[in-house]
Amino acid sequence: MDAVESHNKGNREALRALGVFLLITLVMTWPAPARLFWIKIDKNFDVAVFWWNLWWVKRSIWDLHTSPFWCDYLMYPHGLNVVFQAPSYLYGFFSIPVQLVFGLERGIALSTNLILIGSTALTGWGAWLLARRVTKDAGAAFVAGCAFAFTPFRFWHTGRFHLICTELIVFYAFCLWVALESDRKRYALAAGALFAAIIYSSPTYSLYAFWISILVALRFLVMGESGWRRVLSQSVLAGLAAFAIALPWLFAALKLLAANPGGVGKGVEEIVKYSGDIVGYFFPGRSQRLLGPILGGIGDGYYGIVGSEIFLGYVVLAAAAIAAIRCERRGAGFWLIGAGFFWILSLGPRLKVAGRILFPLPYELLLKLGPAFSMDRDPCRYVVVTTLCLSMAAAFGVKALAGKGGRRRVYVIVVVLLLAEFFQAPLDMRRITFPEIYLKMRRDPEYFAVLELPMETPFSRRFARIYQSMHQKPIIHSIPRRHIERYDFVDNNRFFSDLYNPAPLIEHPDEAIFNANRKFLVNSKVRYIIIYEKLSDPVIFGLWDNFLRRHRPVEIIKIDNLHAYRFY
Numbered sequence: 269m270d271a272v273e274s275h276n277k278g279n280r281e282a283l284r285a286l287g288v289f290l291l292i293t294l295v296m297t298w299p300a301p302a303r304l305f306w307i308k309i310d311k312n313f314d315v316a317v318f319w320w321n322l323w324w325v326k327r328s329i330w331d332l333h334t335s336p337f338w339c340d341y342l343m344y345p346h347g348l349n350v351v352f353q354a355p356s357y358l359y360g361f362f363s364i365p366v367q368l369v370f371g372l373e374r375g376i377a378l379s380t381n382l383i384l385i386g387s388t389a390l391t392g393w394g395a396w397l398l399a400r401r402v403t404k405d406a407g408a409a410f411v412a413g414c415a416f417a418f419t420p421f422r423f424w425h426t427g428r429f430h431l432i433c434t435e436l437i438v439f440y441a442f443c444l445w446v447a448l449e450s451d452r453k454r455y456a457l458a459a460g461a462l463f464a465a466i467i468y469s470s471p472t473y474s475l476y477a478f479w480i481s482i483l484v485a486l487r488f489l490v491m492g493e494s495g496w497r498r499v500l501s502q503s504v505l506a507g508l509a510a511f512a513i514a515l516p517w518l519f520a521a522l523k524l525l526a527a528n529p530g531g532v533g534k535g536v537e538e539i540v541k542y543s544g545d546i547v548g549y550f551f552p553g554r555s556q557r558l559l560g561p562i563l564g565g566i567g568d569g570y571y572g573i574v575g576s577e578i579f580l581g582y583v584v585l586a587a588a589a590i591a592a593i594r595c596e597r598r599g600a601g602f603w604l605i606g607a608g609f610f611w612i613l614s615l616g617p618r619l620k621v622a623g624r625i626l627f628p629l630p631y632e633l634l635l636k637l638g639p640a641f642s643m644d645r646d647p648c649r650y651v652v653v654t655t656l657c658l659s660m661a662a663a664f665g666v667k668a669l670a671g672k673g674g675r676r677r678v679y680v681i682v683v684v685l686l687l688a689e690f691f692q693a694p695l696d697m698r699r700i701t702f703p704e705i706y707l708k709m710r711r712d713p714e715y716f717a718v719l720e721l722p723m724e725t726p727f728s729r730r731f732a733r734i735y736q737s738m739h740q741k742p743i744i745h746s747i748p749r750r751h752i753e754r755y756d757f758v759d760n761n762r763f764f765s766d767l768y769n770p771a772p773l774i775e776h777p778d779e780a781i782f783n784a785n786r787k788f789l790v791n792s793k794v795r796y797i798i799i800y801e802k803l804s805d806p807v808i809f810g811l812w813d814n815f816l817r818r819h820r821p822v823e824i825i826k827i828d829n830l831h832a833y834r835f836y
Contacts, residue, residue, distance in 0.1 A: 281406055282397065289392035289413060293385055296418050297426075298693040300384055305377045306697040308384070308426045315380070315427030316730035318356055319700070322376050323737035325360025326367050336360070337520035344717045344742035345757060345792070349524040351517060352643070353747065356429035357468040358436075359383050372737060377700060384426055387435050392417030394438035395656070399663040401445060403599070407679040408667035414683050415584045415659035418690045420553060421651055424577040426695070430470035434652060436462055437473055441480050441656070447502045448488045456502040460509025467514045471521075472644055476610075476653045481506075483609070487602045525639070536617055536635065540625065543616020544648035548578045557691050578614070578651045583686040584662045591665035600664035607657035614650035702738045705825055705832045709739035709796065716795035719744040721767075721804065721812060723758075728803050744794070763788050770815035777818060786819050789835045797821075802829040 294301045300308065307315055328336040336357060340347040359379070366382070367375035392413035399405075399412035416438065425431040440462040447455035463481075467474045485503060488494040511518070547566065553576025554564035564576075588607070591600035617632035618625045634641040670678040709718070720732040723745045736743050745758065758764045763785040766773050773781060789795075797816060801809055813831065817824070821833040 282393075285396050285406070285410070285413070286389070286393045288410070289396065289417065290385075290389040292414065292687065293389040293392070293417070296687065296691065296693060297385055297388060297695060299697055300381045300695055303697045304381045305374050306699045307377050307380045308695045309698050310425075310427045313727060313730045316734035317353075318427055318429045319376055319380065320733035320737055321353075321356045321429065322360050322363045322367070322379055323372065324350070325357055326364045327740070329361070330364055330368070335516075335520070337517070341736065341742045342747060343755060343757075344744050346755070348747065349520060349527075351520040351524055352471060355468065355471070356433075357517075358465055359429050359433070359469065373700065373702070376737065380427070383429060384432065387432050388417050388422065390435035391422070391438060394435050394442060395659055398438060398442040398445065399660055401442065402603075402660060403663050403667050405663070405667045407670065407676060408663040410679060411587065411666045411682050411686065412659040412663035414686050414690075415581065415587075415662050416656055418687060419581070419652075419655045420556065420576055420579045420690060420692075421649075421655065423555065423690075423692045423695075424553075430472065431649065431652075433466070433469045433473065434656075436466045436469060437477060437480070437652065438656060440466060440477050441484065444481060444484055444506065447506065448484060448494050448499055451494075451498050451502065453502075453505060456505040457509050460506035460511075461513055463506065463510035464513035467510070467517055472646075472649060473652070475640060475644065476650065479610070479613075480653065483602075483606055491598060491602075536632070539616055539635070539642070539645060539647060540618050540620070542646040542648060543618065543620060543631075544578050544611075544614040544651065545620040545623065546615075547622050548648075549580050549611075549651075552579045552689075553577070555692050556689065557693070558688050578648055580651070580655065580658065581686065581689055583682065583689055584655070584658050587662035587665035587669075587682065588658050589665065590669055591661045594668040595664045600661045603657045603660040603664070607654050607661060610650045610654040610657060614648050614654055616647035700734065702735065703827045703830055705796075705798070705827055705830060706735050706739040709741060714795075715741075716793045717742045717744060719794055719797045721797065721799045722808070725803055728800050731800060731803075757792075761788065767812070767815065770811045774811065774814050774818070782819050786835060789819075795834060795836055797833045797835070799831045799833075800829060801831060 300306075307319070309315060324339060324341070325336050327341075328334050328339070337349065337351045338347060339350045342348045342350070363376065363379035363383075366379045369375065370378055394413075395416040396406075396409045396413035399409035403409060403412075416434070422432055422434065440459055443455045443459040443462060446452060447459055463474070463477055466477050481503070485499050488499055489496060551563050551566040552559040554560045555576045556564060556579070588600075588604065592604055595601070612629065613631055613634075615629050615631065617629055617635060619627055619629055631641075631647055666679060666682050669682075718732075718736075718739065718741050720728060720735075720743065722728050729745070729747065732743050732745075745755070762781070766781070766785065789797075799809060799812055799816075804812070816833045819833075819835065821835050823832075823834040825832040825834070
């Protein structure tokens with residue numbers, strides 16, 4: 269077989285593999301393929317933030333012709349640098365034509381499902397390409413692809429675009445591997461472009477990609493498979509490509525860091541909360557259909573312990589164990605070391621076992637190196653790259669188990685067991701609906717702002733974000749106060765002081781104050797104040813309702829659990 273024929277055969281094999289992963293994805297994410305205009309609702313309704321992200325990228329680039337890194341529609345009237353606000357700029361850019369064709373509501377819902385299905389299939393395919401490259405076995409590579417694409421972590425975060433963009437990580441690792449192995453410049457340039465894509469999609473994952481770069485480069489140097497000149501030249505080429513493409517994002521990020529020195533890091537105690545717990549890696553969550561009813565929920569209630577997020581999988585662990593026992597050091601050794609390295613990082617700054625904090629870990633030293641590490645609140649998410657390395661090791665283990673003949677039935681059995689263990693379908697899909705008041709606000713051509721109460725609860729902020737995509741007016745607040753140092757419009761105005769503590773003014777009414785507050789709302793262009801009754805304490809809701817009525821709004825609208833007060 270000549271080189272051209274072998275190349276064409278490899279391409280056909282790769283296309284068949286992509287088709288297989290797409291078919292498996294359709295089954296594993298069911299009923300998303302049948303309900304493309306519905307979305308999967310996660311426990312914390314974080315999907316609302318990423319729905320907003322898709323809307324904002326289209327709104328800023330297509331409608332307003334401005335940078336998506338700065339948003340005048342949040343934190344009204346000051347605006348906000350949103351470069352670190354769970355960005356999904358890459359997905360948002362590709363969603364623009366979908367929104368233009370299908371409209372806002374259907375377009376964003378369709379984009380969300382296309383992202384879920386596409387990223388899952390491409391993650392599996394990318395892991396297959398990498399595993400085929402390192403194991404020289406296409407059958408074993410299917411095990412790696414399924415182990416990485418259908419991990420519980422991805423299902424736990426289906427609505428969080430900055431966490432399901434794992435296809436970018438694995439394609440980056442693949443291109444970097446080929447670039448250092450073969451000295452082909454186009455793969456170094458592709459690796460740089462993918463690193464930049466990761467930066468635009470997930471700053472957290474860009475840190476993981478940095479670690480991958482270090483480990484892969486060291487691997488080729490230590491194993492003597494590439495000289496230091498090749499490693500250096502290819503790495504520099506990839507780095508320059510990444511820097512050039514990511515420069516707009518880097519400029520916006522540096523501008524934010526310069527304006528908030530020391531204000532972007534997280535405290536050790538908060539990071540410990542969101543670190544992995546030993547128990548969580550080895551016990552599944554309730555959402556796994558096969559093992560969930562038996563073992564799911566063990567340790568529920570501890571941060572970072574939920575197996576629905578960080579469970580590694582018994583089939584993957586068993587296959588990786590076989591690799592550790594039976595494979596030579598040039599094969600699975602690197603991937604096992606990488607898995608151990610990233611797993612230790614995922615444990616965070618303190619070791620936790622069933623919620624008990626025991627002793628410090630190496631991650632605590634990393635926190636002292638700068639904001640690149642302290643900005644990441646969730647070390648348990650290193651389980652992503654832990655799983656990537658484990659999936660590669662598992663491919664070596666299954667290859668050894670299948671023997672020299674590469675018995676296909678061994679691969680099929682392992683893949684079926686792995687998919688059964690990770691199976692979570694049917695996903696909880698629901699349709700997003702918008703109260704009529706927001707449609708009315710959108711039809712109003714005037715420029716004005718909206719205040720939604722309560723301001724400080726996570727759900728109210730998320731509802732405000734998703735509803736903003738419909739009414740398309742600036743909103744007050746809508747991000748956690750831990751992300752900002754000051755908000756003068758809210759902190760230094762009498763109206764908000766009275767709003768936070770309305771009882772004294774209700775007990776001792778002062779018409780002069782009411783008039784001054786009403787004038788403030790009109791001059792500030794705050795036309796609507798909306799209360800989410802179900803998200804408010806009944807006593808507080810009663811006080812707010814009384815307080816706002818005393819300001820004589822021109823219209824009061826009640827729809828379901830929403831109370832809207834229009835002031836001009």
